[in-house]
Amino acid sequence: SWISWFCSLPGHDYFCEVQEEFIEDDFNLTGLSSMVPYYREALEMILDIEPEDESATEAEAQVIETSAAILYGLIHQRFILTRQGMQLMMHKYDQVQFGECPRVYCMQTPMLPCSRSDVPCVDTVRLYCPSCRDLYQPPATRYQHLDGAYFGTTFAHLFFSVY
Template sequence: MEQDLESSNYSESDVSTAYWIEWFLSLKGNEFFCEIDEDYINDRFNLTGISAEVPHYQEAFALMTDNLDAEHDLDNLPENVRMEIETSARHLYGLIHARFIITTRGLVKMFEKLRHAEFGRCPRVLCHNQAVCLVMLYCPRCEDVYAPPSRRHAVVDGAYFGTTFPHLLLQVYPQLMPTKSNDRYIPKIFGFKIHGNALEQRKQDEVREEQRKRILAIPGSEGFPQD
């Protein structure tokens, strides 16, 4: 899902006072992105296959790299076309970002973000504020994923980070891997653990309900006697 331009307070005057990438990274909701090295972006080998996925690729690339010239002048284009090119530039940066962060240099930059908990912390109480990684938000302690608490982060396309990144990062930097915890939440009533028989009874009821639904799904079945 591409970010809504209106939600990022886009204005041409903002872009003109800063480099495009610097401006893009400063937008609210883009805190998870790192800055891609310029030499990586300019190496066309790293961009193989991306042009087919990005409308207005040439203009978007020129805008993203601050290389607009007479050939790629946006001032004379209709407003809707300029907005399409801006959207394509964001999409292009995201696709390149997904490739960059699994390189040695990209992993170093994302390592620093994780080390400073810039992606947030696991909401699970028994993970004790463990810093999370990406793919939604991945907690390496409980090995579960969570939706970002902020809406502006929730709308960022997961393809801009990929599913490989968090696990590769933890392989390259094993010191980030937390000690696994055997702590589990124990349900209690007035401070007392629920007896195992009660839990077993509930499980039996669930199994019986599943069996009842399967029987009722059979044509001509009358179900269980009490149904």
């Protein structure tokens, strides 16, 4: 599926796979159509629905692919705030897939992805340490262009209040 492919790309292992049922529920997508160009086409791409209009130019196809990535990221931001989303992220957290705090006094505390903004293209992803409560740049360069809005400002704090 497109979702599995997207999550398997280099630097996308911070993402969890959003369930199609969540994406298919219009309530969960409220307000996103005005934020993403070619919204309908991008949504169809994410859900592996063949486009009705096959006449997209090469340039339009490129824009639709970019829009699909942005749309998936914004859907992901909402999904990880749900019980199912948090459970998937908890599994990644337990496996220390987001890395450990570099501070010696934190004794290798696992970190979580977050952002200083919920708006796309404002800030890149940061890693939050629950021990020292500080934010860090991901050490690997493959994450340094990942939009922080795809994890949002709420997730890390909500996660630690639930778990």
